[in-house]
Amino acid sequence: MKRGTKTALGIDVGDRTISVALVEKTDQGIRIVAGATEDLPGEQDKGRTRTPGRILSRVLRKLGRRAMTRGIQTAVATPARSAILRLLDLPKQMPANIGEFVEGELKQYVAMSGRQMSSDFCGVGIGSSSRKRLLTVVADATEVSETLGICRASGTWIAAVEPSVLACVRALLLADKGMRRGSSLIAMLTRTNLVLCLFTNGILDFVRHRETPAGMDTPE
Numbered sequence: 001m002k003r004g005t006k007t008a009l010g011i012d013v014g015d016r017t018i019s020v021a022l023v024e025k026t027d028q029g030i031r032i033v034a035g036a037t038e039d040l041p042g043e044q045d046k047g048r049t050r051t052p053g054r055i056l057s058r059v060l061r062k063l064g065r066r067a068m069t070r071g072i073q074t075a076v077a078t079p080a081r082s083a084i085l086r087l088l089d090l091p092k093q094m095p096a097n098i099g100e101f102v103e104g105e106l107k108q109y110v111a112m113s114g115r116q117m118s119s120d121f122c123g124v125g126i127g128s129s130s131r132k133r134l135l136t137v138v139a140d141a142t143e144v145s146e147t148l149g150i151c152r153a154s155g156t157w158i159a160a161v162e163p164s165v166l167a168c169v170r171a172l173l174l175a176d177k178g179m180r181r182g183s184s185l186i187a188m189l190t191r192t193n194l195v196l197c198l199f200t201n202g203i204l205d206f207v208r209h210r211e212t213p214a215g216m217d218t219p220e
Contacts (some may be wrong), residue, residue, distance in 0.1 A: 007033070009074040011056070011156070012164055013147050015191040016040055018052065020059050030174070036062035053153025060154060074156055077164040078147040081192045083139040084109055085163065085207045087124070090132040098134075106138045116141040124204050135204060137163060164188065165195040173202060 012019040019037040023030050036059045040052060088105055095101035102121050119138040144161055151158050165188045172186060173179055180202030188195045191212065198206035 007072060009072055009156075010167065011074065011076040011151065011158075012167070013052070013056075013076060013078055013150055014040075014164065018056050018059055018150075020056075020063060022063050034063045036060075051153070052150040056150055056156070057154040060156070073159050074151075075160040075162065075167075076147060076151055076158050077162055077167045078139075078144060081140075082115070082143060083137060083163050083193075083209070085165070085195065085209050086136050087204070087207055088121075088134045088136055090134065094132075102134060102136055106136060109138070118144045135207070137166075139163075163195070164190075165197065169197055169204075173199075 007022065007024050010021045010023065017037050017039050019035070021035040022033040024033050038055050038059050040055060084106075086106075088102065090098075090101075098121075103119065106117065106119055117138050118141040119136065121134045121136040124133050124135050147161065148158060165186075168188060169186055179199060182201070183205075184199045186197045186199070189212065193212055194210045196206075196208045197204060
């Protein structure tokens with residue numbers, strides 16, 4: 001939630017479902033006002049009118065008029081099947097343009113070769129260490145556009161797009177204060193990928209992203 005925002009809408013476009021949560025900032029913290037979810041079309045639904053955009057519109061209607069209010073801050077979490085999350089150590093001699101430095105590093109990944117990239121980054125700290133690091137995320141821009149297209153089809157304007165795991169991590173850190181002490185490992189497994197995030201004293205210390213082999217979409 002941005003500063004001054006009282007109500008916000010979160011949309012999660014997953015591999016199998018679309019989920020939506022309407023949250024409100026109060027004096028006691030952030031609370032969930034309403035939530036809804038619905039399955040995405042499977043193979044048996046091909047050729048029907050159950051498009052992701054129509055499904056999202058139906059899910060939003062379940063939340064009521066407040067979820068459809070114009071101007072409400074809305075963020076969408078996308079599975080972005082080709083997304084890559086990495087921690088980058090900044091060199092001792094700080095680059096003049098950090099954005100260009102990050103872009104140059106990300107272009108070295110073979111998985112992004114020949115693709116139009118959509119990327120962003122933010123700084124992370126490691127306790128009291130002077131080590132300077134960046135959390136970077138890069139995804140196939142086409143996949144991100146597909147997610148935004150689903151939202152536009154429902155008449156929803158999106159303020160931010162991010163991987164689902166980052167939204168879950170923030171919620172867990174907010175709900176469990178104990179995760180800000182010692183080490184905590186958070187894992188998210190989907191039909192297409194596995195993401196591991198290791199936290200040390202509440203600070204992201206390690207992240208790894210792997211594609212899920214066919215037929216291995218269970219915790220085991």
